Amino acid sequence: MSRPLSSSVFSRFVRLLRSRRFGRWAACSLLASSLSASLLPSPTFVAAQETPPAATQEVDPYALPASDSVEELQEYIAKLSQIRPDGVESYERHMDRLPAALEAAARRILELETDPKSDAYEQAEFLVMVARVLGASKLTPEGRSGLIDEMAGRLDGAIRIGEEAGLASQLASAVLALGERDEAIRAYRIFGAKIAATNQPDVANLGKRLEGIARRLDLIGQPFEIEGELVDGSTIDWSAYRGKVVLIDFWATWCGPCLREQPRLIDLHRAYGEDGFAVIAVSLDADRSRLEQYLETDPLPWPCLFRDRVGWDHPLALKYGVEGLPTTILVDRSGNVTHVDIRSEELLVQVPKLLGVPAKLSGDDPPPPRTAPSGSAEPSDDDGEGQR
Template sequence: MTRYRTLIMSCLMAALMAAQAHSQDAGKPAKAEVDASKLKVSSLQVPAEGSSQELMDFIRTAQKVQPTTRKEYLELNRKVKAAADKVVAQEKDKTSQVYKDALQFSMHTGLTLMGEMKPAEATKAYQPYADYFNNLKQWTNSDLQLAMQVPQVCEQVDRQLAKKAYGEVARALLQSGHPQLVEIATMFKGSQQRLDLIGNVLDLKGTKYDGTAFDLASLRGKVVLVDFWATWCGPCIREHANIKKNYEKFHDKGFEVVGISIDEDREALDGFLKQHHIPWITVHEKGGRHPALQKYGIQGIPTMFLVDQEGKVISLEARGEMLTQLLEKTLGK
């Protein structure tokens, strides 16, 4: 089983550095290093009439800039994307490495910007990605990274757009016929199903830590937090403090927690539970392979569903202060 890890979105600099590795100009003398400490986002100007080489040089220079605010980070993305789009538009040889690198720059930076858009604008910005994936004949690692990120960014913006993205990217992955890509496509189909859970009954069964059978339906009448987590997941462990606080406050009012551990190492789970005295239900399958991971397309942890007394999902993001607010709303203060 591919180990599920805490989801960390790749930042702009990582994407730029990955593409840069393929875009060095062989045989040309090295240029003097730019003093990164003197570069500012506001001082960067995209060449108005630059050649493809000049535009790519601009992009490499932009890599050296360290944004100090979110506003600067987004502005840097806009400028890099503008330069990359110019290369894509003017490069006649669509098989050249320069064209391919520029296209990757454009798509990765565009994805960052899409995450800041309103649904209607993001829907329009998403379409080139769908077209790109549909026309792919051979998938690269960069393509796969992009395919993993696009629906996730859409999910941040609009649930309906995310459902569309998961479905369309899944179809493109299936067309490849590659076993690993087909596996990811299956997960994306599950993600579509997850996004439809709000207002619907959550079907969840498994094996409790003590080896007995578990069925979420047995907890009807209670408000239940379903927490997908692992002992090696830092954010999961930090969130446990918040879960405990709410468990102590609301348990007597009808609040229950079901922690679904995806730990592959049973001994690590044993040690953690004994050390931390977790009072709620823990579900664990051999190797951490709970069927819900694929069924609901869970790509990162912690993932937390909150289920009401009728067994219907009322939130897919019941974390932090939002968990307290939802419990106060359903169970009272």
Template sequence: MPVCDLFVRPRAGVFRSCCRTWAPLLAAACSGLVSVQSVFAQAADTPPIDLAMSFRPTQADVDYERVDKADYSKCTIDVERQGKASGWVVSGPEGQILRRFLDTNGDNVVDQWRYYDRGYEIYRDMDTNFNNKVDQSRWLNTGGTRWGIDTNEDGRLDRWKMISAEEATREAILAMASGTASRLERVLVNAEEADQIGLAPPMKKELLANVSGAAEKMRQRVSQTKVIGQGTQWVRFDSSMLMPYVIPADEGKANADMLVYENVMAIVETAGETGFVQIGEVLKVGDAWKLTQIPAPIEGDMLQITDGGVLMQPTSPANQAGMLSQSDITPEMQKLLTDLQQLDSNAPTPQSTAADLARYNSKRVEILSGLLASAQSEDERVQWLTQMIDGLAAAVQTGKYPEGVRQLTAVENDLKQQRPKSKLIPYTAYRRLLADYTVKLQSAMADAEKREELQTWWLEQLKGFVEQYPDADDSADALLQLAITEEFSGNADTAKKWYTQLVDTHPKTDAGARARGALKRLSLEGKSISLSGKGLDGKPISLANYQGKAVLVIFWATWCQPCTEDLPQIKALYDQYRSKGFEIVGVNLDTQRELVAPYIAEHGNSWPHIAQPDGLDGNVAVDFGVISVPTMFLVDKTGKVASNSTSVEDMKELLPELLE
């Protein structure tokens, strides 16, 4: 590599003291007389701006902020120190941060190179073993979630320590477009990762077969399609589900719970034409999402959607047999298992007709009933019954199988007669209730009066379930639904009653934690509030820093339409009263962080925001029992809550009083 090219790569220390000046050393470095490393090792003074701006990330696809050379004179470089860490911060013509070069371990050698865009750090190169070579690279904030490891420090990433499902599909598409098999292999599940989650042997074998020979399969698929080629760009991640599914460990597919996206599609663009690439199932291993098959470009206009990949197939003989010893499987049972496997392999798709779904579920109930009758232990019987109950409930939720309500009722009645103390009775009863509500809601959608009657009926059903099965696991969810419904209806006192009962009877559940937060939120008025967290840029934000100001706290998300509709009025109030001591702190509940910065740039809500990447399940949202957005609190100058359920109209009325 030419010596001058080393200016663009973070290779060595910057802080060792020397009395030499920069100019002669830079000239010597570019002439080949000395190395860039020696320049940085010897230089004591602040580096010139052209040198600082010449550094570039080790990875190519980083969209960081650059400045024209003509504007270099308007940039500044300042020394900063935090404990034993020290370094330089480079600021742009408008005062925005452009770069940071840091020595984090106090050895006077730079080991972190940080790059920014519009004030947000979006990428970081790191030398974690302090040998003057980059071994880790991270994309941050609006740059994404990727965290790559370069084991041999050659500038090419060897594995992903962290990567989102969306970015994993992007990496796969760009790998195929560039013909880089190693890049694709980094986002495919491997044997070590299959062992990490304890994948069942048959499933492990099938998944690894799907991803084997990646280089040749990739070459063949790209050679036979016009959907992917040189210059193809990844546009979007798409899935038949809005959120990943959890496959519990007790299904026997793995030793730990698995998070899986099903029917994932990548939308791409090649030479101005939009195309689709079938990704299939995407599996989370640790903090990294991995593809379980080689992406397949889709030709023509027909999207090839299927229901259930290798991981998401209903529990079938392939894994159930693994939970039974071979000697326990009778010929009759083996035939039923085979029938079930064949049936599930041809399960209906979301596009199937109601008649197809009815035939499938009727046959499945028949097979499971046979397996239930031939089961030789109580655990096996519970297993097959649970499958039957879950399958029927899921079928009703599709809106195409109302018959499932009758069948669930029959299962519930049989359990009451034959196993009156079984925990499956409340389990079945709750799913029968949910199924019944789904069917009734469909028929009442067009009639407001019927919907109101249905809501009353539903509350009565939930109350009856809680009274009959107070200790059932599903009672926690029933109580939460009761409380939320009453709160939305404006019945705060009744809501508090249900929240309190939930906290008392199911304190260790997720629903119990949210109920505690809701009780706290409903009683906030007149009390001091403590709120803190990391901002979108990773820096701490705390309400304690706003003493003496009136503060509006907004829980919001980019997908929340009322949040967007309220923004113009909130911004107008912010502009009107900010000079008088009014501030706003947002709590962002987006799980897709890449959506936030563009939204803020478009809508101008550029006040500080605490980031909650887990959305409504984040610690701040749960701590205040937030159940919908926007949720707003208005805090007075003393730090006490003036309104715990604030609307824009409330703000117009209260702000003049609070700011007097």
């Protein structure tokens, strides 16, 4: 009987799907094609000995081996997962060829493996879907819609729900990166509802987050309200903010971009607070002592919601599908959302406009950023945002 692939092989493919580079490539690939055509939780499979990197050879690494051996095809798949493009052009060539190569090898294993309940068969069947998600940008919109429906069907009664849920999440993300917002919202809603119904808490939270992403993507023009416990243990009173322009700011003390935004938000609050501008922070710190240390050194002039030891799983972060920091939501005097993920430069324009008052600030000479608590890890930049 053939041995299962190492879990690290699957992890490498999933990391590729989760990377920002893949999202940017998918979007650029769609744009380039349209112009010229006038485009997981990591899987936890049974571990086996890792296939060592092959010696450098002048051969096509994507060429499917002419073999009837499941083991040799698995070794080929492992080598595909180890390819590391070293530049933009190399990455584009890799993504042009990887999905078809991976799918061909996985389908060949399905033809050769006699036991559909074996690890090798189940892994190959899963890799076919991974390959199709990796190649989603090459499908037509109708093809991607069909892939969403197929993925939804896979979630019904899935044995390895964690792996399937992670793949579903990346498919929805890829569709969003391709600019198909309505279809992405549909995917997030369908996948989220199915995944949230599982009896595995961590997986269920992913489902809640996917439902939240759909909710956040559809927030513009919708009424908004917020509830929860503040750092000091009291409860936020949303009714006190009626008639005000309110910025909801999801942040954390370890998030470098968040700390760079705060001085400008403080300036905005100072300039327009009496005109009716307010800020409510939602900290995704998991450590209360770290947050309290920060606030003692650099107090915020607005309330901060916090839930100890939950971090990214704060109820509001799940409700609105927060995946990166800072995430912001701007609410007008009528209580309706006007902007999502708005940054300080645009707030300089939108806040006085929504308040109906003259602009008092410009974007020149921004104040110095605030810093994380002394003795703690440096804030994360992570390509411009704090990420899960």
